[in-house]
Amino acid sequence: MKIRLDPWPVDTQDGQLTLKPFAGLVFNAETDTWAAVAPRDVPRRLEQVLVVDGKPRMEARLLLDDEAGGLSLAGFGAYVVGAVNLCPHGSRQAELYGVAAQRILAYSSDTPGTMLEPARLSPRNPHTGQLDYHPHRFNGAQLEGARGKVQRLMLDAEATLSSDLASALPLDEHDPNALPDTLVLQDGPVRIGGAGRAVLGYVKTLHTDYLGADRIGLLGTLKPGERTPVLRFRVGDQGGGADSEGREQRFTWYVRLCDPPFYQHPLAGVMRLEMHAPDDSDFVPRGVLDIANLSGTLLCRLASAPHKDPRAPQNLIPTAALEHAMGRAMGSPELVTRRIRAHIAQMYGPEAVA
Structure with missing residues (x-):
């Protein structure tokens, strides 16, 4: 028995590797030959790449007490969505x-008659700006409902931004001009309903095994920049017949960003990529194949290094820079918490009630 390290630090939410088997069916899309595909250069036609990411944060949990004595849960939260615009050729x-x-004021929809107004937190010093929280309902009365609502709003904003920034992507098999001039790299899987745009989802963690025992061995032999052939699956497929086939089709493939040190597991340095697939298709559109071919070269250029990022190489250099910028945009959590406390004290404290 060999012992290998998961490369990501233990204080991250999840490890880099879990590999729960995918319950549904996965089909060959590009070729029936299961072998490494060599990297190719990034064509000049691709003029810009935008890396899109989002960051949510809960800032305070709230308990709402109505005049009839009913209690419900709520929360102040915030999220930021943004992008890094870069030239893939370094020009x-x-x-x-x-x-x-x-900023979001999320509250439960289970309390009849509850309708919250926007909350404006005005500072004593006008130069520090106002915090405007917009009310949004969430279903149910769970403790984590507010957090889930902020997360959902962030994901929707990510999908909208990615779709707005990306070029249209023809779904034709032979179009020689199918490669777009603008490609969006979106952190995480692509979202439901975003087909027809040049959006490439990159999944940093390998939590689901789409390959099976007979194919996963190829990942450990990939060289930096090499990829697997493109596969196809259906989101949500549970392998239980026509009633559980899932919603939308996806193309997926794996790319190696770097060789792992000997003490890490052999899949360290591997990233899974994902794009929308047309329904009932038995081919890979030319634009998707062109993006798959350049993905290894592009992502190796953007991959982070362990001495700079503990989630290297999967946490891309532009992603890390964007995370820092998003944290600054949300402001100091300690100062925001103080502002929330001061706001509640002003609105509902003893002086306000008197």
Whole structure:
């Protein structure tokens, strides 16, 4: 028995590797030959790449007490969605795009007659700005309902931004001009309902095994920049017949970003990629195949290093820079908490009630 390390630090939410078997069916899409595909250069036609990510944060849990004595849960939260605009050929500096905080007052919809107004937290010093929280209902009365609502709003904003920034992607098999001029790299899987755009989801953690025991061995033999052939699956497929086939089809493939040290597991340095697939298709559109071919070269250029990022190499350099910018946009959590306490004291404290 060999003991190998998971490369990610133990204080992250999840490890880099879990590999729960996918319950549904996975089909060959590009070829029936299961072998490594060599990396190719990034064509000049691809003019810009935008890395999109989001960051949620809960800032206070609330308990709402109505006049009839009913209690319900709520919370102040915030999220930021933004992008890094970069040239894949290195001809210009990268730029941040659209990084701005949105603040949410999430409350349960289970309390009849509850309708919260926007909350404006005005500071004593006008130069520090106002915090405007916009009310949003969440279903149920669970303790984590407010957090889930903030997360959902962030994911929806991510999907909208990715779709708005990405070029249209023809789903034709032979179009020679199918490679877009603008490609969006979106942190995480692509979202439901976003087909037809050049959005490439990159999944940093390997929590689901789409390959099975007979194919997963190829991942450990990939060289940096090499990829697997493109596969196809259906989101949510539980392998239980027509009633559980899932909602939308996806293309997926794996890319190696770097060789792992000998003490890490052999899948360290491997990332899974994902794009929308047309329904009932038995081919890979030319644009998707072109993106798959350049993905290894592009992502190896953007991969982080262990001495700079503990989640290297999967946490891309632009992603790490964007995470820092999003944290600054949301502000100091300690100062925000103080502002919330001061607001509640002003609105509902003894002086306000008197």
